[in-house]
Amino acid sequence: MQCFFCGADVGDSHVCYNCGADILLYKQIIYTSFVFYNQGLEKARVSDLSGAIDALKTALQYYKYNTRARNLLGLCYYQVGELVLALNEWVLSKNLQENNPDADRYLADIENTPGLLSKTNSIIKKYNQAIEYCKSGSKDLAKIQLKKVINQNGNFVKAQQLLALLYIDEKKYFDARKVLSQAASIDANNTLTIKYIHEVKAALKDKNTGRRKKKNDTVSFADGNDTVIMSEKSFRSMLDNTRASFVNILLGIIVGLLICFFLVVPTVKDNMKDGNTDTILALNEALAESNSKNEGLQSEIDELKESLSAYDDKQDVETSYDNLFAAQNYYSTGDNEAASEYIQLVTKDVLGEQGQQAYDNLYSLLSPTILQGYYDDGNSFYGEENYESAIINFKTVVDTDESYDSGAALFLLGDCYRLTDQTDLALECFNKVVELFPNNKWGRQAKVYIAADDTELDAKVVGE
């Protein structure tokens, strides 16, 4: 080790043999400085920032080159909202020790945060302004400024303490307690904060005790327009009487309910049962009556239906003869289509023997025209993709003549079945077509369908 005074090498000796400087004392000073630094560090770790600040200041009074202590002091100032003091410490630290990465980092952080210094300055100015307002007696203005300061920097302990002091002065102890709790959460062991907290607690305790005492003395309540004030004892005895009355009423209600349950309810139930039985009997009678009436009405309806059908037959005889004669007339004039329409309106069964013979003769003559009509209608419906109606028409044709139009009617009937997903019926028709006309176009196409079992081909393909 070198002598702090002359720079001579002193080794482990307590005195410098060159200049006589007290090396032991020097070592003790530096050691003490680091002891205070350790204390400061411990206190800072448990949020006792004011204690840490005191210890670190002492450490620096012993040995100003204790850079760690100075950097930590800056951090503590920063934490309690004193940014300018923090900056001062870090700048000094950097000046006293060139190679100082911690101070470099802190200063760089502040420089790299845009607007931090101007914001800090504005906060400090507001705080200073608040102190001025307090001194001039404008406490409301001071409170407004301090609230702004705390909003902008929630760690500014001094501002919180001053605001708490103002609240205490106005006897707003709850507000003061709230602000002081916030301050204590930042700097746990600050003497001033603790002092104010004690003051607030004591004041709140007095307040509560006062209230209780008042409560214990008298009781007051409104009785109509009057306010009744009585001692607590009298009030209690009155309450006891009221309680007894209340219990009596409650017992009365319970007894009433029990009587109702055991005596009244069974009677009511019996009455209801009797009433229900009567109702059921009456309903049964009404039902039987209705049934007999219904039977009578049904027989009446049947009679009426019979007479109506007789009347219809009578009417149909006349119409049928008219239609038969009209068909005969049109046939004789060569209008086979009109004749075929009229003959289809004739009911053969209502005609006499001669009439039926005439009908059969004429019908056999008009049969080709009638079938042609059904076939044409079937084709029209087929073209309109109305396959259900087409089936009715083609079926009428096929029922009369399976080989109509060289099997075209039968094939188209099959095709209509195919298109309406009635595959079995479709295949039945196609097989018949192949059986009757194996070599014409309908037969060939039917073979294609049967061979491929492809009943989903397009109708147009079939036509082609």
Next chain:
Amino acid sequence: MIDFEEELKRFEPAIEVEQAEADIKARDLTDLTDLLFNMTAQNNGTK
């Protein structure tokens, strides 16, 4: 009981940013090692 006026005296204006440099310059950085140095210098001078 807290005396507001007395308590208010504890609160001093905070240092503003513009005053930081002046504050640093005004600091007395003398520590115990400086005093020891001076004492040693005085002792050596008297000898």
